[in-house]
Amino acid sequence: MLEDLLRTSSVGGLMDKLAGLDRPGGNPRLKQIVLRIVGDLFSTIEEFDATPAEFWSAVAYLTEVGQTNEGGLLAAGLGFEHFLDLRFDEKERQAGLTGGTPRTIEGPLWIADAPMEKGSARLDQDPELGEVLFMHGQVRDTDANPVPHAIVDVWHANTKGGYSVFDTSQSPFNLRRQIETDAEGRYRLRTILPSGYGCPPDGPTQKLLTAIGRHGNRPAHIHFFVSAPGYRKLTTQINIAGDAYLHDDFAFATRDELIPGVVRNADPETMRVNGLNSPFTEIGFDFAIHRETDAVPDTVIVRAHAKAA
Ligand code: BEZ
Ligand code: FE
Numbered sequence: 001m002l003e004d005l006l007r008t009s010s011v012g013g014l015m016d017k018l019a020g021l022d023r024p025g026g027n028p029r030l031k032q033i034v035l036r037i038v039g040d041l042f043s044t045i046e047e048f049d050a051t052p053a054e055f056w057s058a059v060a061y062l063t064e065v066g067q068t069n070e071g072g073l074l075a076a077g078l079g080f081e082h083f084l085d086l087r088f089d090e091k092e093r094q095a096g097l098t099g100g101t102p103r104t105i106e107g108p109l110w111i112a113d114a115p116m117e118k119g120s121a122r123l124d125q126d127p128e129l130g131e132v133l134f135m136h137g138q139v140r141d142t143d144a145n146p147v148p149h150a151i152v153d154v155w156h157a158n159t160k161g162g163y164s165v166f167d168t169s170q171s172p173f174n175l176r177r178q179i180e181t182d183a184e185g186r187y188r189l190r191t192i193l194p195s196g197y198g199c200p201p202d203g204p205t206q207k208l209l210t211a212i213g214r215h216g217n218r219p220a221h222i223h224f225f226v227s228a229p230g231y232r233k234l235t236t237q238i239n240i241a242g243d244a245y246l247h248d249d250f251a252f253a254t255r256d257e258l259i260p261g262v263v264r265n266a267d268p269e270t271m272r273v274n275g276l277n278s279p280f281t282e283i284g285f286d287f288a289i290h291r292e293t294d295a296v297p298d299t300v301i302v303r304a305h306a307k308a309a
Contacts, residue, residue, distance in 0.1 A: 006042060006046060011042070015038065015042075018034070018035075019031045019032070037129075050107070055216070061204060061208070065204045068204060069306075070200075070203050073110075073199060074204070074208070076105060076107060076108070076250075077208075077209055077214075077250050077251060079190050079299075081105040081106070082105060082253065085103050085104060086104060088103060088296075089102075089103070089296060091296050092290075095295040097290055097296060098142075099142040099290075100234070100289060100290050101236055102255045102257050103236055103299070104253040104254075104255055105237075105251060106223070107223065107251065107253075108306075109155070109223075110153075110305060111164075111173070111305065111307065111308050112308075114176035115173055115177055116177075116178040117178070117179055119180065119181070119182045119188065120179065120188035120189060121154075121177040121179045122177075122189070122190045123154065123156070123174075123176065123189075123192075124174065124190075124191050125162070125173070125174050128158055128159055130159040130276070131192060131279065132191075132193075132230045132276055132278070132280040133190070133191050133192060133193045133283065134188070134190055135189050135282070136186070136279065136281045136284055137186070137187060137285045137286040137287065138181075138185045138188065138285075138286045138287075139182065139184060139186075139287045140287070140288050140289075141288065141289060142288050142290055145288065146181075146184045147181065147228050147231065148182065149180055149228065150181045150226060150227065150287075151181075151225075151226070151227050151228065152187045152226055153178045153179075153227070154189065154222060154224040155196050155223050156175050156191070156194040156221065157175070158170060158174070158175060159193070159195050160195060161196055163175070165308050165309075172309065173308065174194075193240065194221070194222065196217055196218045196219045196220045196245055199216030199217075199250070214250065215248075215250060217244045218249050219239050221239045221253070222238050222240075227289075231289045231290065231292060232292055232293070232298075232299045234289050234303070237253055238259070238260055239259050240262060241259050241262050242262070246259065260283050260284065262282075263283070265282060266279035275309035
């Protein structure tokens with residue numbers, strides 16, 4: 001029945017018309033993409049004998065995704081964002097680009113124009129009882145040469161898993177900074193250990209995940225864009241080892257090379273030297289970035305972002 005109906009001239013004619021193939025004008029590539037996507041959805045409706053009520057509930061669902069601005073969340077949860085990473089990886093492999101810090105998804109929670117600091121920065125500006133984290137490292141190229149004056153744009157969640165701007169209880173650039181590396185490519189930051197992000201429990205993304213037996217949690221992580229003139233922009237994250245969701249990220253972003261060692265320091269003298277009176281955590285992590293090349297598509301990804309008010 002499936003093949004039969006889809007092969008009839010009435011459905012074939014309908015598809016040509018809905019994709020604009022029966023007339024000039026418009027974007028030819030887009031016409032083919034619309035034809036493919038709608039055709040695949042027609043096949044899905046046929047294969048599962050979807051009822052009109054099921055179809056209209058899907059339309060209502062997509063409307064809700066738009067109204068709640070959860071498109072980026074759903075794209076990550078359904079693996080699209082990780083799939084795009086895998087495509088980049090494969091194109092680089094085919095072009096012979098090896099080494100370098102692995103990329104992983106940006107996610108929907110970056111905000112432009114975080115305050116810029118030279119060499120080192122403190123990210124936590126809102127008072128919060130979190131464990132202090134010191135993180136430091138070097139930006140190098142894939143031949144291990146330091147990259148001076150690279151920009152390390154870093155952002156992460158607070159101890160409740162919330163991101164400033166999206167969580168309006170935080171000040172706009174809390175836990176967000178851009179750090180310019182020093183003459184040896186080094187950066188240093190002080191912040192608090194984040195908690196993992198969880199999808200809004202009443203939102204459409206979580207609704208779908210629950211309906212297919214999945215959770216909507218991410219392990220604790222810290223995001224980075226690392227860029228410098230003449231180099232390919234790196235989008236990546238580190239995960240905090242020990243998190244229950246470390247290898248069960250709803251957004252599929254964990255990569256083994258992105259789980260650095262975590263040193264917990266509770267020695268009173270070391271705490272004192274660092275100006276603290278409670279234990280703290282330290283992470284060392286170096287970034288290796290590729291030189292620009294025409295052999296593979298640019299890694300600067302154009303997408304819509306929320307803005308700090
Ligand atoms: C995040 O980075 O926290 C994130 C990534 C994908 C979807 C939702 C959140
Ligand atoms: Fe995140």
